[in-house]
Amino acid sequence: MIGYYFRLAFASFRRTPGLGILMVLAVAVGIGVCVVTLTYYHAISGNPIWWKGDQLYSVTLDNWDPREPADPSRPTLPPDQLTYRDAEHIWQSDIPKRTTIMYRGYGIISGDGLNGPLKPAPTTTRITTGAFFPMFDVPFEYGKGWSNNADVAPEPVVVISHELNQRLFGGTDSVGRTIRWNDTPFRIIGVLAEWDPQPKYYDLTTGNFNPAEDVYLPWKWGETLSIQSDGSSNCWKIQDVQTFQGLAQSECVWVQAWVELPNFIARSRMQSFLDNYTNAERKHGRFPRPQNNRLTDVDQWLKVNKVVTNDNRVLVGLAFAFLAVCLINTVGLLLAKFLNAAPLSGLRRALGASKKQLFLQHMVEVSTIAGAGAVLGLGLGALGLAGIRELYERTATSPHPSGVASLLYLNISSYLTAVTLAVVATFICGLYPAWRVGRLQPASYLKNQ
């Protein structure tokens, strides 16, 4: 019977192809806009390391000015980064399974490539403890990261990104080669596989969707080479910050710290470790503000830092308003179409079709339209996403594609969105017109024939 209804739906489409196409288009445009918006929203609101979401915690301590909070518009929050000395102290704790302290630097890569000397080129650099790689599940293409020892007495080893390895060595296994970072030689011990988590949750200070760095150096090189932060740094106290040593001892915040705490016990022990530390420091005149030490998991961290903006939420609302108009439009068209074809329905009723069967037949027709609309909507959605990528890429300065644009492709959630909306559209659009047609008195239409 269902097959027969599909044939009827097709015949009905052929009777008024223009109207059919318009209905499919209305549904398609509505679903397309929703697919674009929701794919975008999903991309920016995602947690790129959801599987470890309850184990990774950002550490923040309130070492700020007694007279005012770090961010006056949100006075309950401590600064979003740590001082160098506090980060190093946290690194000493053996409570976390792993601890990453890190900041962003900037250096010039030179040395010898596959075919002679490389053109010196700037690279974004992360100065970090070796725990970074296992902690954030960073995949390696060749080699591996470094051990704790390499951080303390800094070994001249370096991990580079997939993209940099492409640029310098054409993607070959470059482990064991030497490159120069600001004219200091480093041996490559690891090459990352393609990896670019978005949003860049582990360091949001230089933009929520900044690409991952190209070079990773062991922690103590920062001090050895006096590498200053290329990211954000904030100071409140008047101190001598003319040298790296001065900065490292100051109250300026510019280091990110993350700890891996596998369970609740570790978490509460870590919290008391932090509280004890700041209490002890208070005796030396530091931490003049009320106690406000925080361990924030990734989900919460993304919320606190407002990765999803109000604009994004407005767009989701707009998309649904748009879909509503498209669907209302389709209801109107379906009503017109079904009522125009009412004599046919009257005939079928007279020949014995029940109200229920008539209703079902019309619902099948509506679902065909909604299905076609969903397929076309996905196509429009892909076009829309390509358009948005283009808008972003026009001002891109990074040599490799990244940022939000890298997420703007149809994915499994886009398909789910389209299918769900098609089902919703079928019911919203079809119920009333199909019901009305079923309710018509067959006799009044037969008379007219």
Added chain:
Amino acid sequence: MNVPFRPIISALFRNRAGALLVAAQVAIALAVLVNAVYMVKQRVDLINRPTGIDVDNIFVVGVQGFTKDFDYRAMLDEDISWLRSIPGVIGVTATNSVPLSGGGSSDYFKLTPDAKTGGRDALVNYFHFNEQGADALGLNVIAGRWFTREEVQPPGGTLYAVYSGPIVVTKDYADRMFPKGDALGKVIYGSSSQPLTIIGIVDHMIGSWPVGVDYPTQIMYMAFEPAGPGTRYLVRTQPGLRDQLMRKVEAELGQRNVKRAVNYVRTLKLYQDRSYLTQRNMSIYLIVVTGLLMAITSFGIFALATFNVSTRTKQVGTRRAVGARRRDVVAHFLVENWLITTVGVFVGCVLALAAGHLLSLQYDLPRVDLYYIVGGVVVMWLVGLAAAWHPSRRAARISPALATRTV
């Protein structure tokens, strides 16, 4: 023209569902239109604010020394004098940060040396520029003067180096610190209580943060070479020469000193565009979706009018046969449609206000102006008329003979 409302209304009630559906579309469309246009307007105003900078004729060169025996000061002198020697270049300055880029430096400054900083309201965006800073940006000095070569101090050790000496400020900052308008010649103090003397006032400039701060135009300029070993040069060219000179600098600057890398040569416009990127993308998205929405709605109005005309062919023929003129038929359908649109418009006004109220409450957006609602109502009426125009004309062409044929 005498429009008979009775038959129009009774005809309307014959197809209540269709009319209500169209009115609902009109209502939602109006609510979206009003709020979207308002949001776009705010963004366009933000993007089009005057910057005070000759943005279109400036490019930015990023350089970075990286060898152990690198001499930063010598590079500054050589690079700047070479860049200045290029014909068509108006001014060159090194800078600690790129204006309009979204990244920069700010600090507290105070009116007396021992004040406990005045809180955030004294925070100001500052730049380290040389004696050609004003020329390199195309700034308009309205009082006092810009720095001389002799006043420019050698670079400090870090970006936080303490500066003391002459400063130039924007008028907005001068007025904030000295509301009586007598800022010129006054001394203010830095966070280390070092004195700074205001020697000049610049008309207007948007600084490092075009969006996201509440003091974008309060700026201080210091006669200071920025700290190394990397820096940026701002180069302003005569109109039309920018791209040509950028290519020349890109090709030649790197070879002049191999102990440093030339990281990039970019237009200042790129930085500006990047700062406004989300604003601009949001505007484009809003415009596209609202445009599509209006198209869908007017199409819905058109479809209903067409349906009504086609189902009432006989009735129209009858009315024509008993004396109605063509224009009466056109008027009938236009008025019928206008009534439907108007119902939608009224509901839409309420929706628009509600949506605007919700946006302003939830998201701190300013409340929508009433002008926009009035404008939206007029637009929806016009769209409704335009969409119903063609079907109404078709109705008028129905021949009176049709009525007699099928009776």
